[in-house]
Amino acid sequence: MMKLKHLATATFCLMVAFGCSSEKRPIYKDASADIEARVNDLVNRMTLEEKILQLNQYVLGVNTVENNFGEMVKDIPVEIGSLIYFNDHAEVRNAMQKKAMEESRLGIPILFGHDVIHGYRTTYPIPLALACSWNPELVRQASEVAAQEAYDCGVNWTFSPMVDVSRDPRWGRVMECFGEDPYTNAVFCKAVVKGYQGDDMSEKNRIAACLKHYVGYGASEAGRDYVPTEISDQTLWDTYLPPFEAGVKAGAATLMSAFHTISGIPASANHYILTEVLKEKWQHDGFVVSDWGAVEQLRYQGMAEDEKEATMLAFNAGIEMDMADRMYQKYLAELLEEGKVDMKLVDESVRRILRVKFRLGLFEHPYVEEKPESEMYLLPKSLEIAEKAAAESMVLLKNENSVLPLENVGTIAVIGPVASDSTQHLGNWGARARAEDVIGIVQGMCEEYAGKSKILTAKGCDFEGNDKSGFAEAVRVAKASDVVVVCLGHKGSWSGENQSRSTIEIPKIQEELLSAVEATGKPVVVLVTTGRPVELPRIEQKADAILQTWHSGVRAGKAIAGLLSGRYNPSGKLAMTFPYSTGQIPVYYNRRHRARTGDQGLYKDITSEPMYPFAYGLSYSTFEYGKLTVSSDKLKEGETIYAEVTVKNTSQRDGLETVHWFVKDPYSHITRPVKELKYFEKKLIKAGENVTFRFEINPLRDLGFVNREGKKYLDKGEYRIMVGDQSVSIYVI
Numbered sequence: 001m002m003k004l005k006h007l008a009t010a011t012f013c014l015m016v017a018f019g020c021s022s023e024k025r026p027i028y029k030d031a032s033a034d035i036e037a038r039v040n041d042l043v044n045r046m047t048l049e050e051k052i053l054q055l056n057q058y059v060l061g062v063n064t065v066e067n068n069f070g071e072m073v074k075d076i077p078v079e080i081g082s083l084i085y086f087n088d089h090a091e092v093r094n095a096m097q098k099k100a101m102e103e104s105r106l107g108i109p110i111l112f113g114h115d116v117i118h119g120y121r122t123t124y125p126i127p128l129a130l131a132c133s134w135n136p137e138l139v140r141q142a143s144e145v146a147a148q149e150a151y152d153c154g155v156n157w158t159f160s161p162m163v164d165v166s167r168d169p170r171w172g173r174v175m176e177c178f179g180e181d182p183y184t185n186a187v188f189c190k191a192v193v194k195g196y197q198g199d200d201m202s203e204k205n206r207i208a209a210c211l212k213h214y215v216g217y218g219a220s221e222a223g224r225d226y227v228p229t230e231i232s233d234q235t236l237w238d239t240y241l242p243p244f245e246a247g248v249k250a251g252a253a254t255l256m257s258a259f260h261t262i263s264g265i266p267a268s269a270n271h272y273i274l275t276e277v278l279k280e281k282w283q284h285d286g287f288v289v290s291d292w293g294a295v296e297q298l299r300y301q302g303m304a305e306d307e308k309e310a311t312m313l314a315f316n317a318g319i320e321m322d323m324a325d326r327m328y329q330k331y332l333a334e335l336l337e338e339g340k341v342d343m344k345l346v347d348e349s350v351r352r353i354l355r356v357k358f359r360l361g362l363f364e365h366p367y368v369e370e371k372p373e374s375e376m377y378l379l380p381k382s383l384e385i386a387e388k389a390a391a392e393s394m395v396l397l398k399n400e401n402s403v404l405p406l407e408n409v410g411t412i413a414v415i416g417p418v419a420s421d422s423t424q425h426l427g428n429w430g431a432r433a434r435a436e437d438v439i440g441i442v443q444g445m446c447e448e449y450a451g452k453s454k455i456l457t458a459k460g461c462d463f464e465g466n467d468k469s470g471f472a473e474a475v476r477v478a479k480a481s482d483v484v485v486v487c488l489g490h491k492g493s494w495s496g497e498n499q500s501r502s503t504i505e506i507p508k509i510q511e512e513l514l515s516a517v518e519a520t521g522k523p524v525v526v527l528v529t530t531g532r533p534v535e536l537p538r539i540e541q542k543a544d545a546i547l548q549t550w551h552s553g554v555r556a557g558k559a560i561a562g563l564l565s566g567r568y569n570p571s572g573k574l575a576m577t578f579p580y581s582t583g584q585i586p587v588y589y590n591r592r593h594r595a596r597t598g599d600q601g602l603y604k605d606i607t608s609e610p611m612y613p614f615a616y617g618l619s620y621s622t623f624e625y626g627k628l629t630v631s632s633d634k635l636k637e638g639e640t641i642y643a644e645v646t647v648k649n650t651s652q653r654d655g656l657e658t659v660h661w662f663v664k665d666p667y668s669h670i671t672r673p674v675k676e677l678k679y680f681e682k683k684l685i686k687a688g689e690n691v692t693f694r695f696e697i698n699p700l701r702d703l704g705f706v707n708r709e710g711k712k713y714l715d716k717g718e719y720r721i722m723v724g725d726q727s728v729s730i731y732v733i
């Protein structure tokens, strides 16, 4: 740091000489001035040391995610660019901000970041579940609440949304994304960015979004974390980049780099994606933060010889802010002196960070009001959204003989390790989540059925292990009931970062509990509470109904009980394929064509089809699709046609139906997936009524494809528009 100070002396003296005394009000402090003018004015006043500190992020407080333990930082430099704020009181944050504003020479506010992944205190369903709601407006509302709660606690920036297309449910982080499809991730990405940032980030209750992990982290080999990926340029462009491009277009202020290596080049030292694509092609003018320690880790990835080289590689590739490992603080000044880093790039990086701070209005409103918790968290409207989001995210996978909904039932048994363990509904990455806020299954059922049905409960067994001592009680309770709800699943902590699993089974002990209960002959409803798709064939054989409930947050139990009673009609559909077995992975709907037909190349021991495909999900209503029609079967670039289908609710119950519109390009000079989702819409269809769904087809946007350079093109010839089991051909002429 001595050298750094020395280097900075000249600039600093000049600034003192021009001093602020003669100046009325520096431009950067003038809220009415243009943001670019303010940014430039401020950068011109900064010493090198001040600039470098802006490029660093420290940690304030501790959190509970195993790999993110931070020490309480007592001596944080007041010029620091950002802090990850792991504490839960605005006071600590305001006190630190006060130091920055009053004790630093230029009074630059600190940017406080935090992982707000699926709610702050009001925890919503995990993103993978939210995608199954097919309701982006609801997800925007949930993100808006998350932003308000985080803002009230002093957080200005969340490390979310995570839009890594993921096709391997062994990967613990599938819970954080919106499933296996690029378009779905793109749509929900936009909804979340809007929910956090609104139209103007400087407004109250708005926080900056961070798209992560840029890019392709979901391709992690064998579903393990921190490992290499093999992604061709073609796949990068047609699968992994689209959600990020959508987020950048929606105005996302920042992005986070990733831990993995992309076909030989680590994502965090990848000039092509970080600079050529993001900053040059897409013109993103916010900044990129490294993932935690990702700069230093370039050494372990076999690229950098030492910390200094790692710093040079990450910075020159296009990472502006260094999260947690302090590499930039240690080495940037030396690298500048040695001519390995350009001062222009340092200035440009500082500009990008300051631009976000100005856009957030932090210079004008550096502090947050310290309010009582009752005014910030778990507000009635927030909880209402939480329950609705949970109900719309859950997916009914089986409902034989319409065993559900459970109406006019005398006694209902609620059995299994998830039944009374409400903590698990919070899943992983709960920001300020608290178990005491959760309404679990038993509580939800008791409230739902109060005065109508008797609820009996038994745990039966733990999530894993061999202890069957609770089985007898579970069987006794089942025998005393008319129907049994068996609550199986994974703990919340089994998903998330560093939570890869070699098998996606539900532990054997839970399947054995199910067998014991099923042997009573009572109708069995299985609830599957997990953060990933799981193997269900053995469970399916023993269940009359299956409801995939995911880790669905503070109102999970209310939503579950509402779905079981019929107060809600299930409308969730899968955003990620459920395989029959772990050995089928990867299995996803939008795979490319194979070279042979029939059973050639398929598995010889099991089917090659998934157990529950993408977009699958049942309702208590029955829907009948009319004939799929198109307004014209020929179109040219620049013209628009539309496809339509009328859906009839043939049941006695109002229901929400999502229509998924797929496109297939049967022959193309770059081979494409067997089908690609291009549009979806969810609408209420009242009992007995018809509703028409329409897909406006813009040829380049919806039929076109992208090449390995990221150029969108449109081939002439046949395309198929697909809805349900119908398909219609149209021709680009």
Ligand code: NOJ
Pocket: 068, 115, 159, 212, 291, 292, 497
């Ligand atoms: C590491 C994770 O990969 C990333 O998603 C998260 O935002 C950071 N840690 C900060 O907690």
